Amino acid sequence: MIAVIINGEHRQFDHPITLVTLLEQMQLNGKRIALERNGEIVPRGQFDQQLLANGDRLEIVVAVGGG
């Protein structure tokens, strides 16, 4: 079991999945997002190589209106 925190919410997965699979599950694949894993930026090109690990903290962000 893998327990992670994504955008502040606890999530669990039965087995390690790649970031691409995660984004697919969240319907965010191909969207204009940026991803930080444990405080470090993960470049888009590495989404299919990096596996979620127990204890990971992810931030997935988008652009919104702001001043």
Added chain:
Amino acid sequence: MKQDNLLIAGKTYRSRLLIGTGKYRDFSETQAAVEASGAEIITIAIRRSNIGQNPNEPNLLDILPPSRYTLLPNTAGCYSANDAVRTLRLARELLNGHSLVKLEVLGDPQSLYPNVVETIAAAKILVAEGFQVMVYTSDDPIVAKQLEDVGCVAIMPLASLIGSGMGILNPWNLQLIMERVQVPVIVDAGVGTASDAAIAMELGCHGVLMNTAIAAAQQPVWMASAMKAAVEAGRLAYLAGRMPKKLYSASPSSPVSGLIS
């Protein structure tokens, strides 16, 4: 008159009005206001993608394409240098390496007054990482100079508190800042209506950044047009050089001779 452009970090802009994209009713209103304002530099915020949000919801970047506008990601809502730096690293990744950013580190959620100590700390890190930092700050001329010295490409002092619409409360401090720094000085925050923007430009500020003054107007698109005109008028008046103020004038505008009797 020759072309009067705003120069920031080596890039020229025709418009001296920079606007935010928050608080609009919907994206179509955002788009219409941006269009009416003539602004080329548009601020955006970076937020967590909402888990469970409608995946087909339009994205702000679809209506304001980076190919057409210079998007200026901000750090609104950040209260520490660390959070601001993380936010802008994410922004740079989101915008494919874009390095022009708006740094703001707030000190207090009621006033949204900037925390200049954290702001300077964040600016140092960001400049070292290759960001071009336009920085929101207080109207303290010493802090403004320090921010320029650490490498910020524009100093953006408040005219009054964010979202207050109180206008230019301390024109003297803005002048002190403009005397001390070489990079563009852009009034950021506090403008409430067109005359405020014109006053900022007449003082010699290089530009004005606003959001709420347009978005919270009864007719935001009209106000965007008004702000465009005000910034242009204020800039032109500054360049023209105003007449001196005096209590009264012994020199009427009409000839003193040739009056009928």
